[in-house]
Amino acid sequence: MRITGLGHAGMFIETAGGSILCDPVVGPSFFGSWFPFPDNRGLDWERFGRADFLYISHRHRDHFDPALLKAHVPTDIRVLLPDYPTDDLERDLRALGYDNIIYTEAGVPLEFGDLKVMVTPLRAPSDGPIGDSSLSVDDGTGSVLNQNDSHPLDLEKLLSFGTPDAYFTQVSGAIWWPMVYDLPQDAKQNFAQLKRDAQNKRAMYYIDKVDAPHVFPMAGPPMFLREELFRYNGWGEQDDSIFTDQAQFLAHMAVDRPEQKGYLFVPGTQVDLNAGALEVTQTLYTEAEIERMFSDKWAYLAEQRDSRQDEVRAEIATRAAVLPPDEMLQAIKQWWEPLLRRARTIRNGVGGLVRFRIGELDMVVDFPRAKVREYAGEDCIYWYTIPADLVSTNIRDHEIDWSNSIFLSMQFEVGRSGKFNEFLTTFLKCLSRDRIEYVENWYAEQSDQTEDAELGEWTVQRRCPHLRADLTKTGKIEDGVLTCSLHDWKWDLASGRCLTTQGHPIRASRTDEARQAETASPAA
Numbered sequence: 001m002r003i004t005g006l007g008h009a010g011m012f013i014e015t016a017g018g019s020i021l022c023d024p025v026v027g028p029s030f031f032g033s034w035f036p037f038p039d040n041r042g043l044d045w046e047r048f049g050r051a052d053f054l055y056i057s058h059r060h061r062d063h064f065d066p067a068l069l070k071a072h073v074p075t076d077i078r079v080l081l082p083d084y085p086t087d088d089l090e091r092d093l094r095a096l097g098y099d100n101i102i103y104t105e106a107g108v109p110l111e112f113g114d115l116k117v118m119v120t121p122l123r124a125p126s127d128g129p130i131g132d133s134s135l136s137v138d139d140g141t142g143s144v145l146n147q148n149d150s151h152p153l154d155l156e157k158l159l160s161f162g163t164p165d166a167y168f169t170q171v172s173g174a175i176w177w178p179m180v181y182d183l184p185q186d187a188k189q190n191f192a193q194l195k196r197d198a199q200n201k202r203a204m205y206y207i208d209k210v211d212a213p214h215v216f217p218m219a220g221p222p223m224f225l226r227e228e229l230f231r232y233n234g235w236g237e238q239d240d241s242i243f244t245d246q247a248q249f250l251a252h253m254a255v256d257r258p259e260q261k262g263y264l265f266v267p268g269t270q271v272d273l274n275a276g277a278l279e280v281t282q283t284l285y286t287e288a289e290i291e292r293m294f295s296d297k298w299a300y301l302a303e304q305r306d307s308r309q310d311e312v313r314a315e316i317a318t319r320a321a322v323l324p325p326d327e328m329l330q331a332i333k334q335w336w337e338p339l340l341r342r343a344r345t346i347r348n349g350v351g352g353l354v355r356f357r358i359g360e361l362d363m364v365v366d367f368p369r370a371k372v373r374e375y376a377g378e379d380c381i382y383w384y385t386i387p388a389d390l391v392s393t394n395i396r397d398h399e400i401d402w403s404n405s406i407f408l409s410m411q412f413e414v415g416r417s418g419k420f421n422e423f424l425t426t427f428l429k430c431l432s433r434d435r436i437e438y439v440e441n442w443y444a445e446q447s448d449q450t451e452d453a454e455l456g457e458w459t460v461q462r463r464c465p466h467l468r469a470d471l472t473k474t475g476k477i478e479d480g481v482l483t484c485s486l487h488d489w490k491w492d493l494a495s496g497r498c499l500t501t502q503g504h505p506i507r508a509s510r511t512d513e514a515r516q517a518e519t520a521s522p523a524a
Contacts, residue, residue: 001142003166004283005269006048007040009063009148009219011168015139017115018052020080022135022146026068029061031390031409032315033229034222036062037245038293039304040267042284049073054098055080055119055135057148058128059089060404062174062222066096076100082121082133085442086434088400089131107157114139118161122150125426125439126466129401136161142273145210148219149174151202151486153469155209165273167212168265171203171249172220173242176407179232182383182415188240195242196235198488200252205474205485207253207260214278215253216265217246225305226312229410233301247294266290320396322388325361331395332363333372339427339436340370345443346436349423349503352381359388367424382424385413401429420501422466452507455482458493459511465491465504482506 002014006024013020024045028035049072056064056079075097081090083106090101104110104119118136122128132150137143138161145164152158178191207215221243224233231237234245244252250262263271268284282290293300323331340347350367355375362375390406399405403425406412430436446468453462453472464471464484474485481499482491490499493508 001137001139001144001273003144003168003271003273004048005218005265005267005271006043007036007038007267008222009057009170010036010040011146011218012048012051013137013144013146015115015137016141017113017139020053020055020117020135020137021048021051021073021077022055023057023063023148024048024068024073025062025065027062027065028225028311028315029065029408030405031319031393031411032312033224033226033409033411034062035225035304035308035311036267037221037223038266038285038290038300039223040284043267045072051077053078053080053102053117056089056093057082057135057146057150058132059092059401060128060149060174060408062408063148064089064092066092069096069098078102080104080117080119080135082119082131084121084131084133085123085438086130086432088129088432088435107154107160109136109161120150120152120158122152123442124468125430125442126422127151129404129429130435130438134158136164138162141275142166144168144273145212147206147210151206153486155206155473159210164210164212165276166214166216166271166278167207167210168216168218169203169206169210170219171199171217171246172244173199174220174408175242176410176412176414177242177420179236179241180410180413182413185238185240189238192236192240192242196244199242199244200249200256201485201488203249204253204256207257213261213276215260215262216269216271217249217253217262218265221245223301223304224410225301225308226411227305230301230305232410234297237298245294245297264290266293318393319389320392322359323392323395325359328358328361328388328391328395329363329372329374332391335395335398335431336365336372337370339431339433340365340367340372342433342436343370343427343430343440345440346423346427346430350381350421350427351502353378354424355380355383357383357385358391361388367427379417381418382414382416382421387411400432400435402431403429418502421503422501423503454511457511457513458482458508460493460508461506464489465498465506482508 004012009023011022054077079101081101109118116138121133134147134150143164144166147169149170178188232241253262270281272279347367354365356363364375451462466489469486491506496505498504
């Protein structure tokens with residue numbers, strides 16, 4: 001088996017039973033903000049486009065690049081489609097002409113001669129753009145797990161495919177927090193450090209659980225080559241950004257798990273597997289060039305920025321003309337109010353007013369009343385400032401996921417009066433009837449969390465209120481605070497209050513033994 005790095009989360013897997021093209025992206029994506037790091041334009045995309053299978057893990061535009069697919073991947077290729085609750089990804093692919101679709105079943109292996117594959121989808125509202133997935137591959141000579149961005153909860157089911165020889169997983173972030181938030185600079189720096197630490201912890205959790213002999217950090221970081229975003233590359237010019245690169249994570253892994261074998265995976269990295277033996281070579285860049293990309297990264301990024309502004313300008317030219325404020329308000333009102341009326345759980349979860357300043361338009365989304373109207377000076381729990389051309393383009397394209405467009409572009413600003421509100425973010429990436437109905441039903445199904453488990457001196461509900469992870473496997477208690485290691489969410493067990501976000505309380509109580517020990521007198 002041979003795996004070639006294509007940049008970001010992309011890879012080309014050659015096996016005894018055929019080849020698989022995974023998440024090929026050149027970009028730029030998210031309104032021209034994200035470019036793969038390092039530059040991957042020099043790869044032989046015509047060769048990789050002649051694969052036997054195409055696998056797109058999910059709809060995020062740093063994994064799904066329609067322009068590249070149209071240019072280099074024939075439409076008769078067999079497509080391994082993850083088993084998602086809504087058909088958004090399938091519709092996107094069919095719109096490009098890809099109709100030779102293989103409908104995979106969640107966690108069920110498929111065999112194509114010597115090639116065995118399994119696609120494991122995730123379906124929670126916070127999983128990517130309502131869905132993310134991983135790919136397991138085995139051809140008898142080697143096996144890999146391409147987990148990319150996904151954060152699977154049921155590792156036993158995922159690993160029923162077998163322990164992979166090589167494990168490819170995300171170690172960088174894909175979020176706009178805290179960079180675009182209205183925060184003091186020292187707070188941004190502190191939150192960025194906490195976010196980087198949480199990402200490292202999550203990656204190490206999976207590395208420990210998968211326990212593969214060879215690990216390849218991938219799926220990030222991006223390059224920000226727009227002038228106004230350049231400072232947010234990596235950890236940021238002012239240490240207020242979250243994008244850990246491959247070399248930085250390998251250094252962390254060498255300290256945290258020194259016995260683990262980790263490898264740099266960049267465009268052109270070639271990984272050969274055969275009966276447990278592994279060989280890594282670089283085919284696009286020399287070792288000296290790769291060393292400079294990481295050791296003198298700001299100089300490399302500046303060269304990329306200065307040479308690629310034509311791509312930035314080309315993206316801007318594709319945007320829609322800015323709508324007048326009254327037309328924009330009416331368009332959003334007609335689009336969002338029917339969805340808000342269907343989103344009872346989301347409305348209750350947001351529980352307040354959210355302000356949007358979009359060019360000359362100043363509007364409020366009143367979640368409790370399911371209304372969109374002009375802002376009238378009320379107190380709001382969140383406030384966004386977004387360029388009008390981005391919103392006009394999303395209206396023109398009827399973009400149903402604003403996290404997969406505006407928010408990951410980082411070309412906006414946001415503030416909030418309290419904690420992170422997951423329900424608000426969920427609504428803004430569920431701007432279609434199908435998505436709203438799915439998410440409302442998903443929340444309803446999660447409400448029954450009656451099974452309890454003992455963790456140390458506490459009895460807690462077994463399933464995490466966030467994404468129902470098994471807390472007997474992912475939970476850790478220190479000083480009365482429970483942390484779920486998958487996403488670093490925290491709860492104060494004495495009160496049940498979530499310390500990470502609004503809502504999502506946990507059921508918890510001291511065990512009988514702990515209560516008895518506390519009340520026993522010293523004489524007893």
